Amino acid sequence: MSPQPRRTTHDHDGDLVVFLIGMRINRPLRVRAWLPVLAAMPPMIAELSRHPELGMLGATSALGPGGPLVVQYWRDLASLHAYASAGGGRHRAAWTAFNRRARTAGDAVGIWHETYVVPAGHHESFYSAVPGFGLAAAVGSAPVGPGRERAAQRLGVPA
Structure with a gap:
């Protein structure tokens, strides 16, 4: 892969x-x-x-x-x-x-x-230049874009 x-x-x-x-x-x-x-x-x-x-x-x-x-x-x-x-x-x-x-x-x-x-809202992940791995391989991946660039944003908490 x-x-x-x-x-x-x-x-x-x-x-x-x-x-x-x-x-x-x-x-x-x-x-x-x-x-x-x-x-x-x-x-x-x-x-x-x-x-x-x-x-x-x-x-x-x-x-x-x-x-x-x-x-x-x-x-x-x-x-x-x-x-x-x-x-x-x-x-x-x-x-x-x-x-x-x-x-x-x-x-x-x-x-x-x-x-x-x-629980929902209590997990986040980041992948760069690696094949589908871990949780992303299990459930699919999505691009990191505006509003989701930082871990805190992906978790929905203030930075």
């Missing part, structure tokens, strides 16, 4: 949920302990991408301290919780398998997540 030559922001004014999920490889030589955890995430993201009605708006992967992480953008908290607890989706099977393996793997691999509920 080539960089966008213009200055942009994301194109979404409503509420959203930002969900960070990652793993920490504590024992790199115990590949059989952490590789299944790593392999579980791509099929879940693919499932969610094929079914936008489930509520995930988009996801971006990155390498964080100790291992990979995924930033997910969700329509609302109810959709995130519904996916996490649904019996027929990939998440439930992956969570069950992780808990089963954790009994024998010990601390070889750790997992974590953080959830942020972001």
